Amino acid sequence: MSIVLARIDTRLIHGQILETWVPYVHANCLVVANGDISSSPLKRMMMEASVPSRIRVEIGSITEIVELFNSGKLDELRVLLLFATTADSLEALRHGLKFERLNLGNLHAGLGKTQCSCTVFLDPVDVENLEQIDGSGVDISARCIPADTARNWRRLLPAKKAGI
Numbered sequence: 001m002s003i004v005l006a007r008i009d010t011r012l013i014h015g016q017i018l019e020t021w022v023p024y025v026h027a028n029c030l031v032v033a034n035g036d037i038s039s040s041p042l043k044r045m046m047m048e049a050s051v052p053s054r055i056r057v058e059i060g061s062i063t064e065i066v067e068l069f070n071s072g073k074l075d076e077l078r079v080l081l082l083f084a085t086t087a088d089s090l091e092a093l094r095h096g097l098k099f100e101r102l103n104l105g106n107l108h109a110g111l112g113k114t115q116c117s118c119t120v121f122l123d124p125v126d127v128e129n130l131e132q133i134d135g136s137g138v139d140i141s142a143r144c145i146p147a148d149t150a151r152n153w154r155r156l157l158p159a160k161k162a163g164i
Contacts, residue, residue, distance in 0.1 A: 002074070006081040008089055009105040012037060013047045013057075013082065016105075016145060022055065024146040027080035029056040033065040033092055034084045062088060066095040086122075086129035093133055102133060104142040104153055116156035119144045127157065 004025040009017065012032050021027070030051060037043050038060045051057050056077065058068060065081075068074060081099065083089040089102060106119045113121035120142050122130075130153055134140050141150040 002076070002078050003081050003099050004078045005103060006083070006089070006099040006101065007103040007105045008083045008086060008107060010084055010108040011106055012084055013050055017080070017082070018051065020145050020147075021080060025078065025080060027055070027078045029058065029074060029077040029079045031065060031068070031074070031079050031081045032057075032059040033062050033081065033097075034059075034088055035061040036084070038064065062091045063095060066092060066097045069097055086126040086133070090129045090133055093136055093138070099138060101139045101141070103150075104140065104156075105144055114158060116158065117142055117144075117151070120156060122157075 004027055005021060007017075007021070011017075012034065013030055017030070022030070032038070032047065037047060044059050047059065048057050058065070058074075060068060083092065086107070093099075104120050107113075107121050107126065109115065109121040110123070112123045113126075114123070115121050130140055134153070140153040142153055142156055143150040
């Protein structure tokens with residue numbers, strides 16, 4: 001399997017992914033691992049329609065995507081793997097999906113979330129999920145676009161601010 005980038009981005013497939021990250025990592029396949037999108041024909045169709053035809057798109061639940069990677073069908077591709085949440089990425093890891101690095105791109109604001117960077121908002125559950133992912137040996141850093149400098153996710157955490 002050739003995961004060239006694993007990224008958490010609440011928006012999943014959008015312009016920033018297609019215009020900056022795909023060319024930067026030379027991806028020829030986008031994989032979205034998210035149950036909400038995979039179970040909504042309209043959301044799925046809209047997401048697939050936004051991607052140029054030269055790029056393969058796979059959308060599925062976490063278990064479906066893990067099975068797809070395990071099948072070997074993506075082995076020859078340069079895959080940009082997208083998760084919507086820290087929970088999705090932890091679930092994939094627990095189901096046996098292997099990725100060495102995880103990019104925190106855009107995690108939207110919400111109730112109980114604290115702003116950790118201009119694009120990353122985390123709550124205590126997110127922090128716990130990231131702790132577990134980090135503890136499994138995955139290198140986690142925040143980087144909105146390729147031109148940004150990657151920052152270790154722990155350096156984003158405010159010192160005991162807002163319950164994080």
